[in-house]
Structures are given as structure tokens and as C-alpha cells.
Amino acid sequence: MDLIQQLLPVGEGDAEERRLLLLAEISQAFAGALDLDITLRNAVEKVCAYMDSEAGSIFILDDSGQSLVCRGCAGPVDITGLAIPAGRGIVGRSVRDNVVVMVRDVREDPDFSGAVDAKTGFVTRSILCAPLSLQGRTIGAIEVINKREGDHLFGPLDRTMLQVLASAAALAVHNARMAIGLVEQERIRRELDLARDLQRSLLPAECDEDCAITGVNLPAREVSGDFFDHFECGEGRTCFSLGDVSGKGMNAALLMAKTSSLLRCLGKMGMRPGELLTRVNNELCDSATRGMFVTAVTGIFNSATGELIWANAGHQPPLLRGRDGQYREYAAAAPPLGILPGVEYEEQRLFLDEGSFYLFTDGVTEGRDFKGGMLELEGFTGLLDQNAARPARERIDAVVKHIQQAPLHDDITLMVLESRPHAGLKLLDKLRFVADPAQLKRVRAAVRAAAQASGFAEEVTEHLILAVNEACMNVIQHAYKGDAAGEIVLEILNNPQRLVFRLKDYAPPVNPAMIKSRDLDDIRPGGLGVHFITTLMDEHRYLPHSGGIGNVLEMVKYKTANGAA
């Protein structure tokens, strides 16, 4: 309900009160408004109505500060959108000098420009114009034209009123601008969140402890130009890749997603690493943004046999930490992807035998600690040494934590490949028997069956039978000291890399240090058993027995080294 209509009765009422109420209403309208143009137009209409003026308009300085644009008007002539050079005319003077300008009679003011009147046919007689000020800056002005009543000229009361209204209007403009800014920020943030979620979905799924490949990717900002990936590609092998896109921000992130997807798709088709990079390189040269390129390493890893093949396109050389703790870098000469078409990428190969193969982006070696010093290769290998005994996931987390001491300047991506000899051990057979030598025949038959199932040749099979038989004899004779009631359990386990025998008894624990091999030159009956076990098995050790009762002897025979499948 329009307050003004309520309060403009037939000449009665307190003018001051009406004025205040109008002020309140307009201020409220301004306060709640977010759509600036609608608000300004409504406000001008109300102001005109109250001030009983024939026309009115509100001008706001544009972004360049060179023009004043009419953003709302009321009266017979619609000049919304009209732009006048800043500083021109009455409005211009008001804005430039930040003063209220009252021109009682325009015919007497040289600043008045009759140009608009000439075009529109409107006759301006009297103008009242107040500047809109915000945080010390003048952003525009509101003007009312031609007082309707009386002598058609504006007076001091009008001047005051308009000044007050101008303040409210200025505040409204400010709020509307802030609101627009916030909405825009919110939109950008939502888009970045979406991009980050998308990128995270491109990362490989988390793997359990038995995984041969462990990796981490931490973007420095919302989106990352680094990536890593790994997936099964049949026959116990895993394909992997890791890369770094030049530049930062959305462009880099998009190229990252494209490259990572191409490598995954072609990798799943069984393509070898060298050819894979050749194809992806040609594709990126064809279609990627000029000036952007990707460094990458891609390869195939068989964690059971330890065989690793890979190809490198201009990326930081992978680092091998051998079983002995020695480091070796594998440099390559080929260029990054996306620069030169037709490049042939050479494959490199090694057998990972209890070593660890690290792939990483320069965010790692250029990462900083709290003192601001760069990690460098030396610092990196130092951290790896310190954490060598820990499982892969913990080791990687330790490195990342060190670099996170300072805010990330660059994305961090780090991946490690390790063979998993004990992974996937499956129970082939389990025998329970008493400590009676007559049972040994049955044990030997079970060992023969397991050895043959694993593909060992006859001679090796004989050796395995001999060793396990001897181990059982030791339990019967020494652990149980001939007590034929003692219980013995033999478990036979298997994975692509090894055949494992675990022999358990429930006799008092034997001190492994007391079990020594016989000196063969001292020919005496007995004592050969341990010699057979140590010679014929690739590994043997005593394991802790659950519950602390009895002994567990584990004996391991490697498959590939001994000609098995």
C-alpha cells in the first residue's frame, strides 16, 4: 500500500511526519533490494511523487568513470539508459564537485544543456540534484525536475530531503553491487568444486595394504595439473601412469583430465607403454592448446614376478631404491607430450626384487619445509631412508606431511611400486597328524601333490619332499621327543611367486639359535635334517605362534627362479 497516497490527504497532516515516513519507506525499499535497476526506478518514482516534481532521474557513473548513465527515471520522458559524459551538465557538476546543486531557474545557469529538451520536447525549468556518495567516492546523482506546485521552484526543504534520500540510494547501490559480487564468487566456487570432484573421480580407487602400487595426489589449489593412475590389465599385471601438465588453473586441469583418460583407455586396450605415449603424444599435438604440454611416465608392472616396463615422456626420472638401500635414477631422453608429433618413445625395463620404484612430480622435490628450504632429491631420499621400514602408504604420507609444512606452491604427486611376494597367498592344503613317523608318508604325498600343482620339475619336487620331511622329523624327534601323541599341522600356501610351507607344533618353544646345521665333515648319524632344510629351501624362518604356544617353521621355495610356472 503506497504510504504516500495514505499521507497526502487534502492538505492536512504533519509535513514533517510525512517526510519521515516517506524516508523510512524508501530506505526500507532500498535496503531490501538486490535488483538495482528496478529499485532505482521505483525510488525515483517515489521521490518525484513526494517532492511533487514533474520528472526525476538517477544517474550512476559507469565502470570507466567517463560517463554518467541514467539507471532510472520518472516523468513524461523516459531517458533510461541515456549516457552523458561525466562532468557535463547539472548532474555532472553535482557529481564532480560532490555538492547539491539547486538551479531555481535553468535559464540563468550556463551549465544547463538544453540538448535533451530539444530532442524530447520537454521543458526544464528548475532542477534539484544531489550526489550519491559511497565510502568517500561519488558514484552518481539523483535529480528532480520542475516542481509542480506553487512557483514551480524547489526550496531549501526540498534540498534537505533530496540529500537524505540520496544517501539511502547510495547505500542501496552499494548493497546491490556487493550482492552481485557475492553471487559471482559463489558461482565460481561451485564450478571449482565440481571440477575438483571430477578430478578426484579420475584418481584410482583406494587399494588395500596388499597393493603393489600406492600413490597420492594433492592439488596446490582447487584443481590440479598433476595426475596419477593405475588399474589391473589382466594376468596379474597393473598398468600405471603419472604426469604433470604445464601451467596451472582450469586449463591445466582440463588437459590433465584428457591425458589421464587417454592413457587409461589405450592402456586398457593392452597397448605397450612406448606405443601408448607415441599415440597420446600425436593426439595432444593435434588437439591440445598451443603452448601446453604434459610430462608423463606410463608402464606395466607385474607385482608377482616383479617385472616392470615403462616409457618416459620428458618427466622427472623415476627413482629406484634397491633392497640394499642404494638409489638409482632412470633418465630418459624423449620430450614431453604435446610438443612434437611423431616421437618414438623407448621402453625401459627392470626386475623389481624387493626394491621400491618411485615416480613423482617436481612438487615433491621442490616442496618446502617450515624453514622454507626446498626438499630436493637429497631431502627426498633422506625421508625415504628414514621411513624405509614402514609400509608404502605410511611412507608416502610421511613425505607429503613433510612438504605440507609450508603452503603448497605446486601440486604434489607421488607413487611407489613394490613387489608383493606374500600377497595373495592361498591355502593349497592343510594336514593335521600326530608325531608318529608312520605319518610321514602321507605328508610326503601331500608335498609332492602341491609341488607338482605349482609346476616344479621332478628334481625340485624331490628336494621339497626331502626338506619338509626333515622338518617334520625334527619336530617328532626333538620338539616332541618321540611322544607320538603330539599334534602337528602342516599348511601349504601358494601365490604366483612362491610356494610356502608352515609347520606348526604345540611343543615347548625351541630356541632357533640352538638349531645348527651339522658339520658334514663330521660324519655321524643324525643332524643332517637342518642342513637339508637350509640348502633346499630358498627361505626358512621361525614365526611367532599365536597364543605363544609351540613353534612355527616357515619354509619358502621361489617359483620362477626354480623353473616353476
Next chain:
Amino acid sequence: MYDVTTSGRYDVVYLKGDVDLSCSPKARESLLAQLSTGRPLLVDLSGVTYMDSSGVASLVEGLQTAKKKGLSFALVAVSKPVMSVLALARLDKVFTIYPSAQDAPA
């Protein structure tokens, strides 16, 4: 018990089957009993399907006992698996081994 024959001046004991911890006491007994007759001994291993360290120990004890008595003691017709066990124990050079009883010196 195990079969025993003669071949010239030798007694021949035929060890048979699996000579493992369950049977090696018997094998040991046989060898020592035969040696107490005072004649040189040949141990025929052609019928042995498996031998473990206790079986080997019995042979070693036989050899040592024979030596003490001044008797000759040899193994004949040693199969491949038994040979490899002896080799593993580095006893293949310690025993006198003949392909057959006929090859033993008369």
C-alpha cells in the same frame, strides 16, 4: 625284515620301499645284524623309493661299524633320488658305490 642273499663272498641286504624315520630303525638293525656275521656287506638300494636323513644315518652307521670290524661295506644299484640325497649330504664320495653286486671285487 629285509631280504638277504649272497653274491660271492658278500652278503647282500635288499633295502626296500621308503626308508624313512618309521622304517630306518629296522634298516639299521638289519645292517648291523648282517655285519655281525663277519662277512663283507653290500647294500642293494634298487628297491628304495625314498630315503631321508635317518635312512642315510643308518647307512653311515653300517659303514662305520664295518670299518671297525675291518669288513668292506658298499652300496649297489643306487637310484637317482637316493643318489641325490647322498650327494646333498656330501656322502656320495664317502661310500663305495657299485652299479651292481657283480661289479664288486670278488
